[in-house]
Amino acid sequence: MKARRTIASLAGMLIYVSMAAQTNVLTIDAGKKGIPIQDTMFGLFYEDINFAADGGLYAELIKNRSFEFNDPLAGWDIIGNVKVMGDGPFSNNPHYVRLGYPGHPSMLTAICNEGFFGIGVEAGHEYRISFWARNSGTRPAEQVSVHLCLPSTMGEDQSFCQNVVTVESPEWKRYEAVLKSPITAAKAEFRAVLVREHKANTPGQSVDMEHISLFPVETFNGDENGLRTDIAEAIKALEPGVFRFPGGCIVEGTNLETRYQWKNSVGPVENRPINKTRWSYTFPHRMFPDYYQSYGLGFYEYFRFAEEIGAEPLPVVSCGIACQFENEPHWHSDASIDELQPFVDDALDLIEFANGPVDSEWGRVRAEMGHPEPFNLKYIGIGNEQWGEGYPQRLEVFVKAIRAKHPEIGIIGSSGPYKDGEDFDYLWKEMRRLGVDLVDEHYYANEEFFINNAARYDTYPRTGPKVFAGEYACHGVDGRKWNHFNASLLEAAFMTGLERNADIVHMASYAPLLAHVEGWQWRPDMIWFDNLDVMLSCSYHVQKMYSTNCGTHSLSIVMDGENVTGQRGLYASAVRDEQKREYIIKVANLAEESQEISLQFKGLSRKETLDCPVTCTVLHSDDPYAENTLENPNAIVPVTSVIEPSSWYKNTFTSTIGPRTFAVYTISY
Secondary structure (H helix, E strand, O other), X not given: OHXXXXXXXXXXXXXXXXXXXXXXXXXXXXXXOOEEOOOOXXXXXXXXXXXXXXXXXXOOOOOOOOOOOOOOOOOEEEXXXXXXXXXXXXXXXXXXXXXXXXXXXXXXOEEEEOXXXXXXXXXXXXXXXXXXXXXXXXXXXXXXXXXXXXXXXXXXXOEEEEEEEEEOOOOOEEEEEEEEOOOOEEEEEEEEEEOOOOOOOOOOOEEEEEEEEEEEOOOHHHOOOOEOHHHHHHHHOOOOOEEEEOOOHHHHOOOHHHOXXXXXXXXXXHHOOOEEOHHHOOOOOOOOOOOEEOOOOOHHHHHHHHHHOOOEEEEEEOOOEOOOOOOOHHHOOEOOHHHOHHHHHHHHHHHHHHHXXXXXXXXXHHXXXXXXXXXXXXXXXXXXXXXXXXXXXXXXXXXXXXXXXXXXXXXXXXXXXXXXXXXXXXXXXXXXXXXXXXXXXXXEEOHHHHHHOOOOOOOOOOOOOEEEEEEEEEOOOOOOOOOOHHHHHHHHHHHHHHHHOOOOEEEEEEOOOEEEOOXXXXXXXOEEEOOOOEEEOHHHHHHHHHHOOOOOEXXXXXXXXXXXXXXXXXXXXXXXXXXXXXXXXXXXXXXXXXXXXXXXXXXXXXXXXXXXXXXXXXXXXXXXOOOOOOOOOOOOOOEEEEEOXXXXXXXXXXXXXXXXXXXXXXXXX
């Protein structure tokens, strides 16, 4: 069977070779206004998988900063007299460490943190260390020296920058200091040392430390509890229309106790309880036992980020059903209909948190966090990849409650984890019955699916719920489930069908978004990173070529009278951007040879003549299985050129598109 699939996939790409010599006329109907394209059309699906939050987008550099992991000292090494205490100042994070007299004047007491696969620092950059502390000893003041160190150095001193903090108060207070790194290092560590008086006998020494945090001073938009700049900037550059968060499966949880609970992720960051993410143990072949969610990157920060990158926020909440892949029905992992009210209240309270006035209960929380203005939430997702009768039964309770109190909010339901089949059909029927606004479809599929499904939405009913293509990616078969060029090219071909059907497809997002190269559980992913650098995959470039060239209206484009969905290896879509006054044509050539294409514009008024330079941006690789890497991040990148007007004849533009190439043609009018 595997051999047959391979032959079929290769055949789908190679049968067009003999036809490549002829000119392919693609006719664009510019005489009609076209189908409006939603501002949300191409967006982002974010999930805290692959260390996407802590150790990734969230700029915190200290692991287990509040000593609340199952092992309170996970991520920490201790030297000397260090005790974990449990009566700290923060009710949700009661643990802290007590650094005491080490027992001898020549000994030391210290704690050392390894960070997330090390701590990445850059030469000339500043880092803010902060912590809550109190002097718990008998001396009037104690000093704690804080260091960034490189244990593997051949230099005389492992510490390459340091500062000293004096702790005088017996009451809990927040302290901070700034460390400026003179070196670039991917795997530094942090140390806090109880300062001793040289050769003095000081048994009264004792300092308590809690919520020890280290951030770059320079974060995205300068927030102290902020985001890693390079990752955030790469996301912003996509100009996404919608930002879905906090994920998929983590919304469900392995059980309801481990689901993502948004109320735990807001308020003072030092008092947000942690959660052990399911991605620490879901895959036995890729386990990360120290993968927790600090909730430092919480719903307030997600809303802020969506606002800062110009995307509509799309939060997803639990429908009261835990992950069905992880639970047998008889395990009773679901909340019954009678037990559903707290889950419904969470959804209603979330809308109030996002949009409510400052004198409402949850609007006040938002305002106290620094954002009195509403976030103007327009959509909410209920559930993730549920299936069976239990999901629509519970969803109906949410729909009635939200429609009654917030009829202005669009509700997104789910067609389950599968791209077709009995469960898929049943859920679509139920989503129509319930009258949800959009249905979230997921398809992680092989090459054959993406080759053959550019026409997927051509025959969808035009009434009822719209489509949110919420999670998709080409997963290569035969050991090629990684970010190679060929997978991205097939995604580009498939996406022409999303754009052509903008009247039914209102949102689309590749998934997952982020992955740490040393901490991934799932691939392919759009953006990869380590502690210092970011790599943009070929799929990232395809997504950007769509999202930054989205246009305002989708136009008809046909070849031989039919939508361009694979004839002679070509796939195409066309849009008009009325604000920029541009026509934008996207063409994917899956054939092994170059092809001549003519873009023929019909329906233009007599006064209109297209005779101008054409901007052409292409993504191509001679090796279909080549990829970008952290070592060579620009191996495959879009290349833009300008084609002179001589290529025009009577409103027809003729050009050659290379083999295995995705091209975007931009024409001003």
